[in-house]
Amino acid sequence: MSGAMPGRAARPLSGSMSRSEGIALAVAAWLAIAAPLAAEAPQRVVSMNLCTDQLAMLVAAEGQIVSVSYLAQDPGASAMAAQAAGLLPNRGRAEEIFLMRPDLVITGPYSNPTAADMLRRLGVAVLVVDPVSRLDEIPDRLAVIGAALGQADRAAKVAADFEAGLGALVDTGPERPRAALYGANGYSAGDRTLAGQILWAAGFDNIATEQGMPDGGILPLELLALSQPDMIVTSRAEPGASRSEEILDHPVVAALRDGAIPGRMRDSDWVCGTPHVLGAIADLRGAREEAGR
Amino acid sequence: MSLLSLSGLSVRRGARVVLNEATLDIGAGECVGLIGPNGAGKTTLMRAALGLLPHLGTSSLARMPAAARARAAAWLPQTRDIAWPVSVERLVTLGRLPHLRPGQAPGPDDRAAVAQVLERLDLAGFADRPATDLSGGEQARVLIARALVQDTPLILADEPVAGLDPAHQLTTMQTFRALADDGKAALVALHDLGLALRYCTRLVMLQAGRVVADGPPRKVLTAGRVAQVFGITALMLDSAEGPVFQPLAVTGATEGDS
Amino acid sequence: MSRALALLGLLVAGLFAASLLVGPAGLPPGASLRALVSGEGATGLVMREIRLPRAILGAAIGAGLGMAGAAMQGYLRNPLAEPGLIGVSGSAALGAVLALHTGLAAAFALALPLMALAGAGLGVGLVMALAGPRGGSLTLILAGIAISALAGALTSLVLNLSPNPWAAGEIVFWMMGSLADRSMSHVALALPFLLAGIALLATLGRGLDALTLGEDAAASLGIRMARLRLGVVIGTALVVGAGTAVAGAIGFVGLVVPHVLRPLVGAAPGRLLWASALGGAAMLLAADIAVRVVLPEQDLKLGVLTALVGAPVFLHLIYRMRRALA
Numbered sequence: 001m002s003g004a005m006p007g008r009a010a011r012p013l014s015g016s017m018s019r020s021e022g023i024a025l026a027v028a029a030w031l032a033i034a035a036p037l038a039a040e041a042p043q044r045v046v047s048m049n050l051c052t053d054q055l056a057m058l059v060a061a062e063g064q065i066v067s068v069s070y071l072a073q074d075p076g077a078s079a080m081a082a083q084a085a086g087l088l089p090n091r092g093r094a095e096e097i098f099l100m101r102p103d104l105v106i107t108g109p110y111s112n113p114t115a116a117d118m119l120r121r122l123g124v125a126v127l128v129v130d131p132v133s134r135l136d137e138i139p140d141r142l143a144v145i146g147a148a149l150g151q152a153d154r155a156a157k158v159a160a161d162f163e164a165g166l167g168a169l170v171d172t173g174p175e176r177p178r179a180a181l182y183g184a185n186g187y188s189a190g191d192r193t194l195a196g197q198i199l200w201a202a203g204f205d206n207i208a209t210e211q212g213m214p215d216g217g218i219l220p221l222e223l224l225a226l227s228q229p230d231m232i233v234t235s236r237a238e239p240g241a242s243r244s245e246e247i248l249d250h251p252v253v254a255a256l257r258d259g260a261i262p263g264r265m266r267d268s269d270w271v272c273g274t275p276h277v278l279g280a281i282a283d284l285r286g287a288r289e290e291a292g293r
Numbered sequence: 294m295s296l297l298s299l300s301g302l303s304v305r306r307g308a309r310v311v312l313n314e315a316t317l318d319i320g321a322g323e324c325v326g327l328i329g330p331n332g333a334g335k336t337t338l339m340r341a342a343l344g345l346l347p348h349l350g351t352s353s354l355a356r357m358p359a360a361a362r363a364r365a366a367a368w369l370p371q372t373r374d375i376a377w378p379v380s381v382e383r384l385v386t387l388g389r390l391p392h393l394r395p396g397q398a399p400g401p402d403d404r405a406a407v408a409q410v411l412e413r414l415d416l417a418g419f420a421d422r423p424a425t426d427l428s429g430g431e432q433a434r435v436l437i438a439r440a441l442v443q444d445t446p447l448i449l450a451d452e453p454v455a456g457l458d459p460a461h462q463l464t465t466m467q468t469f470r471a472l473a474d475d476g477k478a479a480l481v482a483l484h485d486l487g488l489a490l491r492y493c494t495r496l497v498m499l500q501a502g503r504v505v506a507d508g509p510p511r512k513v514l515t516a517g518r519v520a521q522v523f524g525i526t527a528l529m530l531d532s533a534e535g536p537v538f539q540p541l542a543v544t545g546a547t548e549g550d551s
Numbered sequence: 552m553s554r555a556l557a558l559l560g561l562l563v564a565g566l567f568a569a570s571l572l573v574g575p576a577g578l579p580p581g582a583s584l585r586a587l588v589s590g591e592g593a594t595g596l597v598m599r600e601i602r603l604p605r606a607i608l609g610a611a612i613g614a615g616l617g618m619a620g621a622a623m624q625g626y627l628r629n630p631l632a633e634p635g636l637i638g639v640s641g642s643a644a645l646g647a648v649l650a651l652h653t654g655l656a657a658a659f660a661l662a663l664p665l666m667a668l669a670g671a672g673l674g675v676g677l678v679m680a681l682a683g684p685r686g687g688s689l690t691l692i693l694a695g696i697a698i699s700a701l702a703g704a705l706t707s708l709v710l711n712l713s714p715n716p717w718a719a720g721e722i723v724f725w726m727m728g729s730l731a732d733r734s735m736s737h738v739a740l741a742l743p744f745l746l747a748g749i750a751l752l753a754t755l756g757r758g759l760d761a762l763t764l765g766e767d768a769a770a771s772l773g774i775r776m777a778r779l780r781l782g783v784v785i786g787t788a789l790v791v792g793a794g795t796a797v798a799g800a801i802g803f804v805g806l807v808v809p810h811v812l813r814p815l816v817g818a819a820p821g822r823l824l825w826a827s828a829l830g831g832a833a834m835l836l837a838a839d840i841a842v843r844v845v846l847p848e849q850d851l852k853l854g855v856l857t858a859l860v861g862a863p864v865f866l867h868l869i870y871r872m873r874r875a876l877a
Contacts, residue, residue: 184717185850186732218848220575221732222597240715241651243724247732252600345767363773374765376628377818387761391773395757423818439764443772 041150042104042125047072048092048115049108051272052129052145054080056106058274059146059155066100069111076236079268079276094118104148132273135197138162141273162275169281171203177230177261177293180207180219182253184235184244188219194273202284204231225252230293232256233263233284261291294321296447296478297342297366301350304334304341312337313502314350319447319480324473326489326510327482329499330523335482336371338499339449342480343368354447363391367443371451371482373432378423381416381435382407388442410442413468415461430457437465441472448472449480454488466492486527487538490514498522511536520544555815559829563610566836570606571598573840575847604738605730609839610832611745612730612798615790617831618824620805622752623675625759625820626783628684629691630810630868634791635802635854637691638698639674643788643795644725645702646670648709650796652718664744668792674698675787679780684766688872727854728799730839741793748789749828755782756821763820801853803861804831810864834860 045060046067047053053068057080070089075081090096094115097105105126107116116126127148132138139159146155179199181189189195190208192215199206207227208216224232234248247253257263269280297319304312312334319325327335341348343366344355354366367388375384389403399407411417414434419427424435433456440448450469454462462485469479470492483489489496489510496513498506500522506513519527528539571587572580578594586594587603616634623632623639634640650656650666681694706725710718758779761769770776794801808830809823816822835853842851 218850220847222574222576222601225596225601226576226578226593228593238715238717240713240718241654241657242713242715242717243651243721244717245715250600250732251734251736252596255596255600340767343771345770359770359775360773363771366771368768368771370765370767372765374763374768376763376765377813377820379763379818383817383819384763387764387772390757390761436764436768439768 044100044102045104045106045149046090046097046100046102047106048090048097049111050077051131051274052106052108053084054078054272054274054276055129055141055145056149057083058158059142059151060149061151064149066102075268077268077271079274079279098122098124106145106148133192133194135166135201135277138273138275138277158275162278165275165278166201169278169285170201171285173203175293176203176205177288178207178210178227179204179231179233179263180224180227180229181233182219182224182248184242184247186218186221186247187216188213189216190214194277195270198270198277198280199233199284201281203288204284221247221250221252225256229256229260231261231263233265235265236267261287261293263287295319295353296321297480298353299342299350302338302341302352303349304337304346311502312341315504317497317504317507319478321446321476321478322473323478324470324492324494325478325480326493326496327480327499328486328489328496333499334502335499336451339368339451339480339482343449360391363443365445366447366449367440367445369436369440369448369450369453371455373429373436375424375432378425380421381424381427382411382420384424384435385411385438385442388439391443406444407442410438414438415464430461433457434461441468447478447480451482452484453481454483454485462488486514490536490538514538556826556829559826559833563829563832563836566833566840567606567610570609570836570840571602573843574602575843600734604733604735605839606836607738608730608733608741608798609836611742612794612801613804613832613835614828615745615749615794615831616801616804616835617808617827618749618752619787619790620831621809621820621823621827622755622759622783623787623805624809625762625823626684626779627679627682627691628762629688631688631691631865633803633806634675634787635800635804636806636865637678637695638702639671639678639787639791640795640800640802641699641702641706642674643667643671643792644800645706646792647796648706648725652709652713660740664740664793664796667796668744668788671792671795672784672788674702675784679784684762723852724799726800727852728801729850729852730798731850733797737797741797744789744793748786748793751782751789752786753824755779755786756824759820801835801857803857803865804834807861807864808834810868
């Protein structure tokens with residue numbers, strides 16, 4: 001199946017550094033206009049988004065970050081819960097964040113944009129960092145946040161370590177088992193998603209892409225059954241009950257798992273585009289090796 | 294043979310006693326007119342007698358199991374309730390239910406009985422019409438047919454002639470009287486005292502929940518009671534065609550009026 | 552009449568087969584049916600574990616809802632009575648959601664249908680206590696609005712309080728219903744209750760027929776009203792509770808089907824029961840096929856389609872009854 005998509009092996013590492021530098025420069029320029037006081041390295045940084053929380057903690061100096069989102073302290077969702085535990089948690093509300101007197105707020109485009117607008121009106125510098133959907137965007141994001149925090153060198157080192165780690169882990173061999181990522185409501189992530197990229201890097205072909213959904217989408221259970229995947233990776237069950245997750249316990253899913261490679265998914269490594277995705281790739285490769293495929 | 298026996302039958306509605314110690318017996322061959330002003334307790338007496346209302350005292354019908362009671366007495370309520378546009382024939386056939394075993398469909402005998410009653414009540418031409426499409430008077434006759442087809446020794450009817458044209462008032466009363474003459478019995482609540490006088494073999498007069506008179510029509514319907522219970526004066530004549538009763542004037546307050 | 556029933560039966564059989572043959576996988580019919588019998592391979596898995604339970608639930612829940620609608624209309628003597636509209640399904644959904652989100656259903660699988668059944672029983676009991684068999688549309692509709700609103704609000708509250716991030720998004724499912732991705736375990740959970748409810752409701756025909764004449768006349772015909780009322784409550788609770796527990800609240804089936812079929816059975820409430828069971832099965836199977844054909848990639852809710860058909864019928868009925876309502 002991989003033969004049908006030539007050139008794919010090269011894709012994850014094909015990001016352009018010049019583009020990331022361009023973004024970093026643009027951000028720096030914008031910050032200079034919007035908040036001249038923060039032109040030097042900000043000293044009271046607040047992050048409102050689980051993914052920017054982790055990127056910021058990776059590149060910031062000791063004491064530079066005041067607060068991260070409460071989710072960053074949840075070990076189920078965050079790969080850096082231990083580090084976040086010492087910081088103030090926030091719930092992304094403008095009032096609580098303003099009272100922390102931040103000189104820079106970092107957030108994602110979808111986490112409470114009204115609070116971000118309000119903070120901007122109050123004169124706080126706000127940096128919006130897009131989420132990652134490709135592995136090669138992780139160094140970009142590190143660079144953007146590194147530049148904003150005045151920690152470009154640290155960011156470059158973290159990025160270089162990540163790229164080296166990825167280079168060592170990525171599996172471009174000819175044997176590519178077929179796997180499906182299957183989540184609540186039958187959602188299956190395709191190649192053009194972060195989870196899909198993790199799957200790809202671990203040496204799997206993605207059933208969702210095979211079914212014509214490279215961006216992911218609802219994969220009907222019967223199409224999953226007929227595709228006979230070599231591995232099904234289901235997300236960790238959330239606490240409490242939900243009908244959305246019931247599909248993961250469907251007898252068909254159980255039947256497909258029977259004899260397949262046991263797929264593991266530790267959400268904290270999969271959710272955010274940070275260097276911790278290497279842990280997710282390593283897990284999948286480990287599962288593959290154990291199954292001998 | 295007694296077909297209905299009430300003894301000390303009382304009904305309370307809240308603190309009010311709406312039927313007070315009614316005692317009476319109805320035997321075969323009787324067409325009993327139940328008369329009294331509005332609110333005297335006529336409907337209450339009949340419903341309690343059938344066991345449809347919680348009551349004190351005893352009623353021979355109320356003590357029967359539901360299925361046996363349905364073969365002992367038919368009940369024609371005053372409200373003309375037809376919920377669905379079923380055909381006249383199907384509606385009347387409901388009267389045969391007490392004679393069918395569970396799950397048994399009406400047979401040829403039942404259909405013959407229905408056809409006969411429809412014929413007798415001048416309804417044969419309506420058999421296939423939806424009952425809800427008929428006029429009020431026609432519906433009333435259809436419901437009488439339904440009660441007749443139940444073929445019980447006793448029939449209780451609440452104001453069966455209300456809203457009927459004169460001809461059908463007369464034929465309906467003739468029908469009830471004919472039942473009595475055939476050895477069955479009827480208890481009929483009536484407001485038309487003239488019809489009561491002409492067709493009933495016996496009258497029971499109620500006032501404020503009490504039976505105040507019970508006996509042959511001419512004995513019950515005296516000028517004094519008509520004035521005392523109904524608050525009217527009336528002309529009563531014996532004609533060649535039988536007794537005539539014509540209300541004339543309102544005299545004023547009645548005793549025990551509520 | 553028996554010809555109408557036979558035709559309805561054929562329609563249900565055809566739609567049941569169509570439900571087995573329609574799906575995103577687009578399998579050839581012959582091979583599908585062979586795989587259904589043999590159960591072999593991936594096609595066998597799809598036929599036996601995905602499409603068969605869906606078709607069985609569609610037919611059984613539809614039959615139950617159709618029959619419950621006919622029974623409630625017969626008892627309340629009102630063509631506007633419908634389990635979904637007057638809050639019975641909503642109460643059942645509340646019971647189901649409580650069972651799921653208190654963890655009761657996880658500890659004891661039967662808690663799901665039983666709690667839904669209790670909810671439905673409470674809902675239908677309340678409506679019948681408030682409206683009664685006198686045919687009053689106004690009390691019926693007002694009682695229904697109140698019960699629906701309360702049950703809906705409490706269902707949303709329970710789902711919003713859940714620690715599960717998906718739960719709040721499932722309000723739509725509980726309000727509109729869906730048969731997507733149901734399995735044989737759902738069939739095992741719901742079918743016994745559905746069949747028991749249908750069997751119970753089917754015994755009520757004679758009483759409902761007699762009730763055409765009103766409560767008093769029906770009682771004097773030997774119908775035991777208390778028993779009839781209990782039969783309607785328990786039968787409706789069984790079918791609506793079990794159906795809602797696994798498929799959510801599906802409205803309008805019990806309204807449209809008896810309304811359409813009433814002229815075919817001479818308006819007799821008793822004969823309408825079985826006809827509505829077949830009609831309900833046909834309507835729900837058709838709706839479930841339509842959601843797969845119209846928007847195959849989305850989980851379009853069944854209630855969307857049944858409401859598109861049912862709401863105009865409801866408005867038409869209100870239009871015809873408005874003088875009685877005023």
